[in-house]
C-alpha cells in the first residue's frame with residue numbers, strides 16, 4: 001500500500017489510514033431530478049487518515065475538481081431558530097471582546113452573508129463578504145453587491161483584493177473544505193496584512209471530536225477533506241505565526257472555534273484543552289465501531305431483502321446520504337421519507353432513492369422504517385399512528 005501523503009496541518013509523515021469508504025457522492029446534499037442523474041452523480045473516495053503528531057484527520061483522496069460550488073448549494077443551517085440564537089450570542093461576545101465598533105470586517109466564504117450582515121449592523125461595522133457562490137437576491141451583472149454597508153464580492157478572496165481593509169477576519173464552515181489549509185491561511189494572512197499588521201481572526205469548523213465521541217459514522221462526507229480537532233486547529237494557526245487567544249467547542253460540542261491574532265506565534269503558547277492522545281484513543285475506537293456498524297447493517301439489510309420487507313428511510317439529510325451510500329442499499333430501500341416538500345419527487349445523490357412525503361407511506365405501506373436521527377422518534381411514531389401504520393422502527 002502506498003503511504004498517504006503527509007499531514008496537511010503539521011506536515012508530519014507519521015500518519016495512518018483509519019477507514020476507507022469508496023465511491024460516495026461528491027455533493028451529498030444536491031437533489032437530483034431523475035434517478036439516472038442521481039446514480040451517475042460525481043463520486044469520490046474517502047480515505048480517512050489520522051495524523052498522530054497533531055491530531056488532525058483528513059482525506060488525502062479528496063479531489064478538488066469535483067467541488068464546483070454553485071448557487072444551488074444550499075446550506076440551510078441559518079433557518080434553524082436555535083442556530084440563529086447561537087449566531088446572535090456569538091456576535092455579541094465577539095463584538096465586546098474585540099471592540100468591533102466601526103471596524104472593517106472580512107468574511108471569507110460568507111455564503112448568503114447573514115452572519116456578516118448581522119455583525120456589521122450590531123457594531124456599525126463595514127463588511128466585505130467573499131463567496132464564489134454568493135447569490136444576491138436581485139441579480140446584478142457586476143459581481144459586486146452593496147447592502148447596508150456590506151459589500152459582497154462573488155469571488156474567492158485573493159491577492160487582488162489586498163486593497164480591502166480588515167481589522168477582523170471571520171470564516172465559518174469553510175476551512176474544512178480546503179485541501180491545503182496551510183496555503184489558504186498563509187495567503188489570507190499575507191494579503192490582509194498588507195494594509196493592517198494587526199488583525200484578529202475567527203474561524204469556526206465542525207468538531208471531529210464530537211463525531212468520534214458520538215460514534216457518528218454517518219457524519220463523514222466527501223465535501224469535508226479536513227476534520228479539525230482542538231489540537232490540530234491550534235497547531236495550524238501557531239505554525240503560521242499567529243498568537244492563538246482562544247479555542248473552544250461550541251453548539252453542544254458540534255463546532256470548534258479559534259480566535260487568533262497575527263503576531264509572531266511566540267509570545268503566547270496556547271494549551272489546547274484536548275490532547276492529541278485523547279483524539280488518538282477516540283480514533284481507534286471509532287475505526288472499530290465503523291467496521292462493526294457496517295457489518296451489522298450489511299447483515300440487517302440482507303435479512304430485510306430476503307424476507308421481502310418493504311423498507312424506507314426517514315430523514316433525508318447528510319447522515320441519510322452517507323447511510324444509503326456507504327452501504328449497498330439498492331433493491332432493499334427504494335424511498336426516503338422527508339417532511340420538506342421541496343424534496344418530494346427528487347432523488348438521492350449516488351444511491352438514487354426517491355424522496356416521498358409521510359402521506360405517501362399510506363400507499364407504500366412499509367414493514368420497516370429506518371430512522372436517521374433518534375431525536376425525532378416520538379414525532380415519527382405519532383405520524384405513523386395517524387397514518388394507521390405500524391411498521392418496525394430501526395435506528396441507523
Ligand SMILES: [Zn+2]
Pocket residue numbers: 007008009010011012051052053054055056
Ligand atoms: Zn499533523
